[in-house]
Amino acid sequence: MRGIPFQTLFLRECYRFLRLSRQTLFPPLLTTVLFILIFGYSLGSRIREVEGFSYILFILPGLAAMGTITNSYANTSTSLFMARMDYSIENMIASPLSHIQLVASFVLGGIMRGLIVGVLPLLISIPMVGLTVQNWPMVFVILALISIFFSSLGIISALWSEGWDNIATFTNFVITPFVYLGGVFYSVDMLPPFWKQVSLANPIFYLVDALRHAVLGVSDMSWAISLSILITLALGTFMFCVYLFWIGYKLVK
Amino acid sequence: MVFAVQISDLSKRYGSLTAIDHLQLEIPSGEFLGLLGPNGAGKSTLINCIVGLAKPTTGEVKVFGHSVRSEPLKAKSFMGFSPQEVNVERFFNLRRTLEFQGGFYGLSKARAKDRAQEMLEQFGLVEKAKEQFFRLSGGMRKRLLIARAMMGYPKLLILDEPTAGVDVAQRHELWKYLSHLNRDGTTIILTTHYIDEAQALCERVGIINHGRILELGSPAKLIDQYCESKIRVTIEGPMDLSEFRDFPKLSINGNEITMPTHSLGPTTERLMARLTEIPGRRVLDLNLHRGNLEEVFLRVTGKTMAQEADEPSETTVAKL
Numbered sequence: 274m275r276g277i278p279f280q281t282l283f284l285r286e287c288y289r290f291l292r293l294s295r296q297t298l299f300p301p302l303l304t305t306v307l308f309i310l311i312f313g314y315s316l317g318s319r320i321r322e323v324e325g326f327s328y329i330l331f332i333l334p335g336l337a338a339m340g341t342i343t344n345s346y347a348n349t350s351t352s353l354f355m356a357r358m359d360y361s362i363e364n365m366i367a368s369p370l371s372h373i374q375l376v377a378s379f380v381l382g383g384i385m386r387g388l389i390v391g392v393l394p395l396l397i398s399i400p401m402v403g404l405t406v407q408n409w410p411m412v413f414v415i416l417a418l419i420s421i422f423f424s425s426l427g428i429i430s431a432l433w434s435e436g437w438d439n440i441a442t443f444t445n446f447v448i449t450p451f452v453y454l455g456g457v458f459y460s461v462d463m464l465p466p467f468w469k470q471v472s473l474a475n476p477i478f479y480l481v482d483a484l485r486h487a488v489l490g491v492s493d494m495s496w497a498i499s500l501s502i503l504i505t506l507a508l509g510t511f512m513f514c515v516y517l518f519w520i521g522y523k524l525v526k
Numbered sequence: 527m528v529f530a531v532q533i534s535d536l537s538k539r540y541g542s543l544t545a546i547d548h549l550q551l552e553i554p555s556g557e558f559l560g561l562l563g564p565n566g567a568g569k570s571t572l573i574n575c576i577v578g579l580a581k582p583t584t585g586e587v588k589v590f591g592h593s594v595r596s597e598p599l600k601a602k603s604f605m606g607f608s609p610q611e612v613n614v615e616r617f618f619n620l621r622r623t624l625e626f627q628g629g630f631y632g633l634s635k636a637r638a639k640d641r642a643q644e645m646l647e648q649f650g651l652v653e654k655a656k657e658q659f660f661r662l663s664g665g666m667r668k669r670l671l672i673a674r675a676m677m678g679y680p681k682l683l684i685l686d687e688p689t690a691g692v693d694v695a696q697r698h699e700l701w702k703y704l705s706h707l708n709r710d711g712t713t714i715i716l717t718t719h720y721i722d723e724a725q726a727l728c729e730r731v732g733i734i735n736h737g738r739i740l741e742l743g744s745p746a747k748l749i750d751q752y753c754e755s756k757i758r759v760t761i762e763g764p765m766d767l768s769e770f771r772d773f774p775k776l777s778i779n780g781n782e783i784t785m786p787t788h789s790l791g792p793t794t795e796r797l798m799a800r801l802t803e804i805p806g807r808r809v810l811d812l813n814l815h816r817g818n819l820e821e822v823f824l825r826v827t828g829k830t831m832a833q834e835a836d837e838p839s840e841t842t843v844a845k846l
């Protein structure tokens with residue numbers, strides 16, 4: 274009986290995004306496939322190899338990370354914000370569910386969606402561009418950690434926001450620029466010293482770099498440092514979400 | 527005595543507004559309690575404090591001995607809550623909404639499925655089981671909320687305006703169901719705008735205003751306390767007050783006799799016998815005017831329930 278409420282919450286989250294798969298899963302997959310077509314077959318041949326890999330292979334981990342980041346964030350921010358708007362979150366709070374169960378179920382939903390959107394492009398790339406993944410277990414671990422981090426940010430954003438505008442603002446003016454400047458499309462070694470330092474101050478750089486190490490076996494930074502930063506960010510934001518639920522921030526009157 | 531709810535020194539303030547003011551209330555297990563009060567009186571805030579949707583500023587709420595603040599999961603596991611406003615997720619159909627709710631209360635998938643079917647049948651929603659809630663009429667939405675509240679086999683059922691918008695026949699069906707549940711031992715707390723509902727269902731009624739319970743008692747006791755019931759008899763034929771001296775407080779106005787009484791009983795029988803003693807005198811009309819909770823409500827709060835219904839509700843004001 275003890276695990277059933279949490280299991281139900283988790284299934285509810287998965288059911289929600291699977292039911293809306295035409296909005297939640299297929300568009301990001303299509304976007305990634307288009308990136309592969311454009312950079313793999315069209316522009317890619319005009320760009321020299323990066324760290325011994327063709328350009329499309331070099332950016333694939335970044336594309337996977339980008340999909341995971343945007344989708345895990347979108348999953349929790351949308352789900353929780355909708356629940357706040359239609360007051361269904363009140364039903365969950367009035368039910369015998371703990372704060373950790375509530376937060377963990379939202380985050381797990383984000384992880385599931387993040388993993389699907391992150392792993393499928395890598396699988397597609399195996400026949401399309403001849404990708405050989407170096408360490409699959411590590412790929413799953415890193416994508417899961419990325420998902421925890423951004424799912425937690427999605428929860429914070431959903432609690433803080435008072436309208437859809439706020440959710441979109443955070444996506445458009447924080448996440449997107451950080452992702453594009455986080456080393457998805459380039460190696461920091463290719464940047465001038467000043468911009469290299471700017472990139473190193475961007476947390477997303479470490480997520481992409483850790484995933485690139487797991488997929489290709491190469492990275493700009495030590496993968497241990499990147500992984501440590503990722504674990505700290507994931508756990509820190511998750512615990513902060515639990516704290517917000519515990520104090521009832523915008524949830525309890 | 528086992529108490530379903532124990533509320534001690536409960537206060538809830540929103541800035542300078544005091545919604546609940548040092549409220550004390552004990553609800554014995556198995557009781558059917560009604561809460562009546564003008565809008566903004568604190569009914570919804572009180573309910574929100576019980577179900578954990580509002581944090582009390584001071585005081586404590588216990589449900590079957592478990593503090594809502596320090597043992598929330600245990601306390602909530604006893605409760606089913608049907609709120610005033612619809613708060614159903616729009617992604618899921620009715621059946622899945624109920625099944626998920628069962629899961630929240632620890633029902634296995636199979637049990638949740640059976641219980642959902644039972645509730646859909648009980649509340650006449652089987653044909654709508656595959657619909658989403660926003661396709662339902664107002665009355666059906668209310669029934670769905672109650673069905674959902676019942677999914678976890680609650681020992682304490684809290685219903686905030688459960689029959690608003692429900693048609694008369696379904697309202698009476700629901701009364702039967704709630705009475706049956708209460709007879710089987712479920713404690714029920716009900717807020718309602720329908721005086722007849724409170725009078726028909728509740729063992730005790732609490733009248734709440736300015737965050738305090740002003741009166742609490744059985745409907746009969748409150749009516750006795752606040753209302754003057756009287757018998758009115760219209761007669762034809764000769765009549766003299768002097769022949770009724772042994773009936774205290776009796777008055778005559780034209781051909782109408784008025785006497786305060788709480789019920790038809792020996793005094794009334796004696797009066798009727800006296801009236802028919804004299805040949806040629808006939809009783810044309812007999813009318814017992816009994817007090818009701820509406821009058822009690824008016825006397826305690828200075829407002830009628832109709833006036834109250836016209837004003838915006840607490841939750842509406844909060845959402846604005």
